[in-house]
Amino acid sequence: DGGITQSPKYLFRKEGQNVTLSCEQNLNHDAMYWYRQDPGQGLRLIYYSQIVNDFQKGDIAEGYSVSREKKESFPLTVTSAQKNPTAFYLCASSIEGLRTGELFFGEGSRLTVL
Amino acid sequence: QKEVEQNSGPLSVPEGAIASLNCTYSDRGSQSFFWYRQYSGKSPELIMFIYSNGDKEDGRFTAQLNKASQYVSLLIRDSQPSDSATYLCAVRTGRRALTFGSGTRLQVQP
Numbered sequence: 001d002g003g004i005t006q007s008p009k010y011l012f013r014k015e016g017q018n019v020t021l022s023c024e025q026n027l028n029h030d031a032m033y034w035y036r037q038d039p040g041q042g043l044r045l046i047y048y049s050q051i052v053n054d055f056q057k058g059d060i061a062e063g064y065s066v067s068r069e070k071k072e073s074f075p076l077t078v079t080s081a082q083k084n085p086t087a088f089y090l091c092a093s094s095i096e097g098l099r100t101g102e103l104f105f106g107e108g109s110r111l112t113v114l
Numbered sequence: 115q116k117e118v119e120q121n122s123g124p125l126s127v128p129e130g131a132i133a134s135l136n137c138t139y140s141d142r143g144s145q146s147f148f149w150y151r152q153y154s155g156k157s158p159e160l161i162m163f164i165y166s167n168g169d170k171e172d173g174r175f176t177a178q179l180n181k182a183s184q185y186v187s188l189l190i191r192d193s194q195p196s197d198s199a200t201y202l203c204a205v206r207t208g209r210r211a212l213t214f215g216s217g218t219r220l221q222v223q224p
Contacts, residue, residue, distance in 0.1 A: 033211050042118075042120075042214040042216035042217050050209070101146055101212070104160075105157040105158055107156070108156075
């Protein structure tokens with residue numbers, strides 16, 4: 001089955017620790033994205049990548065880092081510099097070049113800072 | 115001004131009624147518009163997309179786009195309790211990633 005796999009689904013972190021959220025897709029999509037969602041809020045863009053070895057900051061990139069070494073993988077590291085990291089993190093992918101550019105989402109990772 | 119604005123709701127409609135969800139956007143260069151449904155605790159799933167002025171129908175769902183007014187809406191006919199969810203409007207401008215509104219929570223009363 002083609003899709004986007006995020007892991008872990010739930011993660012607890014102590015303050016001051018870095019954590020890495022995994023995102024893997026087997027849809028052969030060029031572009032991948034990370035969004036953050038806080039309770040009762042919409043999605044805010046953290047980082048996105050339209051091609052391997054290249055990525056761009058979104059609206060709330062501070063305190064986060066990413067890499068795109070393979071087309072299939074786009075891991076997100078939440079660093080200790082992120083002041084309020086407790087949130088629902090969504091990874092998505094899309095086919096570049098299509099007029100519509102719809103996003104396909106993974107199931108999400110819920111991060112809680114203790 | 116937010117790039118994509120939605121009324122947060124909740125919008126409450128009785129079962130069988132038409133639910134009307136609205137969204138406005140600020141960038142006149144935006145070219146593609148999406149409606150996603152999100153159940154509590156789950157990831158968003160695509161309901162419809164539209165990029166031409168007018169109406170686009172898919173089953174019980176109709177998306178309406180008016181680029182002159184920078185307005186996009188989603189109509190849900192014969193609303194069911196299973197339609198109760200948050201509906202997210204998203205807009206694509208150029209090659210940028212989608213920009214999402216904050217969502218409208220819909221409650222369909224049995």
